[in-house]
Each structure stands twice: as structure tokens, then as C-alpha cells.
Amino acid sequence: MARVTDAPKVVTANRLQDGAVVWLTAAGDWSTRIADAQVQADAAGAEAALGIARASAARQEVVEPYAVDVAVEAAGPRPLKTREWIRAAGPSIDAIPTAA
């Protein structure tokens, strides 16, 4: 999973208390919106951001932080892998079954 690539990266994790998907911002805190994520242009930047995320995990704020490859678009970063865009956007299906 942690293959090193040249793509820009954002750092993500799940919030400990509720499991919500969160993204590391430029201010070093977490947002539930990927649009707020700070994009790291290179591996060194991503490694520094992961250091901040791991410190946060050690404070029981999040679990399992890792970096995600993204494309930078007008609306903000968009994860390259299907798994990650589904994590960012929520299930691709109507989460509530439609009762007649």
C-alpha cells in the first residue's frame, strides 16, 4: 500500500472517537473535508506531514494515518485510487435503503 510515487499527497486518518475520515490541514489539525487538506508536493513534505499525523495519533485523536496520492484540481485534491475517493466522498450508493 505504501508504495512511493511521485504524485502529490495528502495525509488522512480515521478519527478515534467516531471513526470519521479526516484530512490533515495546513494548520496541522484535522478536517472531515478533503478540500481542506494540505497538499504535499513531494515525498519529504509528505513524510513531515505524516510525522505531525503520528503525533496526533499518539494523542489519541486519530488512528492509522497514511498518505494518499492525489491529483490537484480546481475543486481541491482528488484521490487517484478508487478506494481513496470513496473514502473521501462516502459510499457511492444511497446509504439509506429506500422504503416504499
Add this chain to the structure above:
Amino acid sequence: MSPTAAARQIDPPANGLPSHAGIYHYDQVDRDFLKQRVEQFRRQVARRLAGELTEDEFKPLRLMNGLYLQLHAYMLRVAVPYGVLTSRQVRQFGRIARQYDKGFGHFTTRQNLQFNWIKLVDVPAILDLLAEVDLHAIQTSGNCIRNVTSDQFAGVASDEVVDPRHYAEVLRQWSTLHPEFSFLPRKFKIAITGSSADRAAICIHDVGLIAKRDADGNVGFEVYVGGGLGRTPFIAKKLRDWLPEDQLIAYLEAVLRVYNAYGRRDNIYKARIKILVHELGIDAFRNEVEAEFARMPVAEYRLEPTIIDGIRARFASQPYEALEPISGVLARARLEDQAFNRWVRTNVAAHRQPGYAIATITLKPAGGIPGDVSADQMDAIADLADHYSFGEIRVTHEQNLVLAHVRQDDLPALWKALSAIGFGEANSGLITDIIACPGLDYCALANARSIPLAQRISERFADLDRQHHIGELKIKISGCINACGHHHVGHIGILGVDKKGVEAYQLTLGGSAAEVGAIGDIMGPALSADETVDAIESVVGVYLEQRQDGERFLDTLARIGHTPFKDKVYASH
């Protein structure tokens, strides 16, 4: 509801559980244990939140309580022992879904219920609510003996020889927190049936049991071992043709001990008992088990008839009315209403009690999500169970529900009520009665999405006339090789794969989890989601063209072989 139905409504006993539902009734010891267990986990969650436990320390503890971390949230898996629930328990699921989830729950192939949107901080409160109705999430995860599964028609099927629920309960009590078997090389799944027709898919379990009787009427078991799906699928092999009732526990202990001693712990992909059985060979494995069995103080493990009688007594029986075997009301309704008649053909099975029937509620509306039920639907189903089926609901491994004791006279009214909540579809066992795992929409291990594909196939084949024309055809979809959606044993199996970062689907043909189990054969290169839906259309087309009188899909496939299907599917490639 009709006045007669209301009159038959059951008075709840003091604890509020419907008194005639065919479940095992807990006593104070069971309830005190559950309370302690919830308190223990409440303290563990508090210590995790306070930083006294690291994630690495906490993870095994939460898994022992059925709590996973998925893509978007925590997921809580609730055990439904051998798939039997009371209406009160189902209402409690509805309450939890409303209060702590997004208003729905998901029934799984292991007859369990999963909540997909759970917050860690809420879990102790949720476990309290579950304990209130004698439910929990213990042994729904981890390398222990998992919740035992069984035939959803247990105790009522017309072809039943032995009621498997009593033995499933014996196994539940024996395996719950069994210290020797809490840290096995890998998870261990047991399924039990007591009928000639296998509705519990015993051939794909670590241990599968068929309860039967000898010429004198004594109960014994046919024992199968080493079945399983996942990366390396196997159909279980026969270990014993006859295991006397009183040796059930001793013999299973022997099987588990051999597995515990020799099962591989160095490689997670080779850790299941199926690999051990495969590598040793069934004969050598049997010799090991019999040798262990011979060394054991078998008398100490004897399953006394009094124990079985005691357990049987704690299962409520149903006060059936004396009815005519054939209901005139039902016969008339079938003549008058084609749609109802169709539902009876697929979703109603014969009951051993004259005048009664077993009704399957398929949780597969056209274009719906297999196994998902909203809180409102849960309440409605609980009400229907109270009015028509002694307050009892069962879960099937095909992600459906069953009302097991419906008067034939009541079937028309039941079907209308089910249709009103979107679950009146006449498709049990048909092409839209699809099993699908959560896939990439929820699951952290997935390669590809399962649910949207199931929905598209369901939409494509929504026409009920066409579905009934096609007949029995089981599609099963997994989002990765772990095979939670049983794709290996689908008549048409679909496996989600990652093709250079793009979701793709590999099709298999000819699998089955029925009496003669079979692992399907891969058809060819993986396809896109669009192509997959078309490929299924092609497979169905070849079948309809080629089928001879009375043949089901599997029969035609066996007669003409796989080539005509492959040729058609890959013709355009």
C-alpha cells in the same frame, strides 16, 4: 390487522420477550455475564480514549466485541445465534439504527447483523441496549469459534429429521469464551443442519454437521471438515459418517485440538483448518483426530441426554392451532391474484404443521441493496412477526428473513403488508436474490464495489415474469478474494479485482453451496462493471436457448459444459 390476528397476539412475559418465539431463553446467569462483559468493554473504551491503551493494544479487544474499523466509520457486528430473533430484538435493532447509525442495518451471510456507521464512544451504550434483549457481539470476530449458523427452516421444515437448533445451542454454550479455543490459528466457523436439503451451506464451513437418526431413532451426526472460501476455496470432506449424539462435544474438542496443535500460525493465508486438512489429507487428519479422541477422558465430555432435554425445554414451542392441511383461503387467493401466486411459488415453503407455511422475506427489492433493512422496515417486520409468526424472525445465509410459522390463511394478508414496505418481491432463489458483500463502499479490504453491481443486475432483471421464466439462478458477489459474498459457490460468481487501479470483475460459473457443493470455474479475463452486467445477460441467453425440459441453470451447464457460455461472453472481445 384483522381481529383474529389481533386475538392471537401473544402476551409478552415479564421480560418482554415474545414467549412463543423459538429461541433459547436466557436465565439470570446469562444476563449477569452479559452485563459484566459490557462493563468490561466500557472500561476498555474509556482507557483507550484516555490514552492508557494504544491502538495496537485496543484493537484485539474491540475485535473480541465485534467492532471493526471500516473505511468511513466503525462497524459493529451483532451475533444472531443460529439466525433466530424475536420481534423485540428486531425492534431493538431498529432503535439502535435510528439512534446510533444512519437508520438502517445490514443482514449478512453469517446470519448476523452489521451496523455500518457506529461511533466508538457510543459502543458501550449500544451494547447495553443489545444486552437488554439478550444480544451481544461476542465471537463475531477474531480467531475463535464464531457464531454457529444453521438452517433457517430449523424445527419447521417438512423434510427435517432432527431439529438442529438444540445442538446449535449446545455448541454455542460449549464454544462461548472457551479458553482453549479463544486463540486458534485462525477463525473457526461451524454450521449445522438436520434436513436432507442443505440450506446452511455446511460444505463451505470449517466444520459442517448433519444431524440424522439411525434405524432405532437415535440421533447422531455426519461430520464434515475443512470447507472454506477465501483465497483457497475448498469443499468440506467427510470426517465421520456417524458420530453418536453423546460424543458430539468430545469429538469436536478432538478436532479443535488437532487444529490448534498443527494449524499454521506463521502464515495467515495458510492458517485455516482447510489448509491443514488439505496438506495432511483427510485420512491422516482423521487418524490424528481419532487418536486424540481415544486419549481423551470421553466420559467427562459426555453430552448427557438430560443436558439436551434441558436445552430443548428452554426453547419455547409454538401453540399451533389444529388446522386443515390445505387452506381454502390460500387456494382462492392464488387463483385470483397472479402476483400473489408467484410470491407463493418462490417465497413460501412447506411446514411440518398442517395448515401452516414458512414465508421467506427476500431483502432484495428491485435495484435495492441486498440485506439492508431500514429502522422503519425493522419495526414493521417485528409487528408482522407478532401478528403472524409467534413473534419470531429468522435470518438466512442468503441475506433474507423468514417468518417460520404463518397460517396459510394469513399468507395473502402477510404478502400485502410486506409489499407495502417494499419486501413483497417474489424472487427467493431467483436471479435478483443476490448475495453481495459490502465491498469497496464500506470495506477497508475491498478491491472493487459489490453493492452497486448487485443493484444494476437487479435492475436489469427486475421483470418478474422474466425472472420466473429463468428459474433458480444464484448470483453471489464478493469485493475481494476473502469471499464474504460466497462468490466461489455462486451459480454465477462475481469477484471484484483491481486491474491496474481500476475496478474489474472476474466471473465464475457452476459453483454451488447446496448438498453437492462445488467451487465455480473462472470464465476468463476480468470485465468492467458494464461488461459484467452484459455478460450475465449473455450467460442467461445461452442457458435459455439451450435448456431442455425441466432443467435448471446448473443442469444445463453440467450437460453442455462451459464453452458455449464463454464463447458468447467473450465473443465481442
